[in-house]
Amino acid sequence: MERTFVMVKPDGVRRGLVGDIVSRFEQKGFTLRGIKLMHIDRPLAERHYGEHREKPFFGELVDYLTSGEVCAMIWEGQHAVANARSLIGKTNPVEAVPGTIRGDFAMDVASNVVHGSDSPESAEREISLFFGESAAAVYVFPNPPITHSAN
Ligand code: UDP
Numbered sequence: 001m002e003r004t005f006v007m008v009k010p011d012g013v014r015r016g017l018v019g020d021i022v023s024r025f026e027q028k029g030f031t032l033r034g035i036k037l038m039h040i041d042r043p044l045a046e047r048h049y050g051e052h053r054e055k056p057f058f059g060e061l062v063d064y065l066t067s068g069e070v071c072a073m074i075w076e077g078q079h080a081v082a083n084a085r086s087l088i089g090k091t092n093p094v095e096a097v098p099g100t101i102r103g104d105f106a107m108d109v110a111s112n113v114v115h116g117s118d119s120p121e122s123a124e125r126e127i128s129l130f131f132g133e134s135a136a137a138v139y140v141f142p143n144p145p146i147t148h149s150a151n
Contacts, residue, residue, distance in 0.1 A: 002080040003033060005117045005126035006088075010068035012113040013037070017105055018071045021114060024101065025075050028087055034074035034131055042066055048129060060110060072130045081123055084116040 006025070008018050026032070040048075045065040052058050077083060089100025092109045096102035106112045117123035 001076055001078065002120055002123070003074055003076045003127060004080040004084045004120075004123045005115075005130065006073045006075055006084055007115040007130070008071040008073075009065065009111070009113055009115060010070055011064075011111040012105070013069050013071055015105075015113075017113060020105075021071075021101060022073070024087055025073075025084070028077075028083065030075040030077040030080065030083070032073065033076045034127075035071065036131075037069050037071050038130075039069050040066055040130075044129065048126065057110065064111060074127055074131065081117055081120050085118070088114050088116045 006021075008021055012018065012021065022032070022035075042062055045062045046053070049058070049061055049065070052061060055061075075084060087101060089096030089102035091102075091112065093102045093106035093112055094109075096106070096112075098104060101114050102112050117126050
């Protein structure tokens, strides 16, 4: 089983899209392992998007991410990283097909509603960054896992 880090960005939280996004992950077959609403500060936003530090949009990206609350989540399942990326859709909503989260809810690359880790290594790094070291070993959600059977 693999875990991935997913975050509803401030525009998604402001627009009341958390419930729909959670629902899509549940319907797909993911198991929710952690969820929290939080206001992230600039140092955390800058660490999260460290790979984009030299990009021209970096300042605006950090402004955007710190402009309101985000909903940080840990989702678990088979090929969780790749399955989450396909539910989320292409980075630029112009290219994201309808049926994906960005394809259905976003117009603009700068405010594309949701983040999903791009590799299992990034997922573990981001889970630690947002949920702390304990998330590596301890489930944030104390509930027993939901099993998805065929019948
Ligand atoms: N972004 C932007 N302008 C661009 C490219 C990306 O504002 O031209 C923002 C957008 O919010 C995106 C984030 O930077 O989700 C991270 O970009 P990345 O290429 O890692 O895409 P993602 O993994 O989010 O699909």
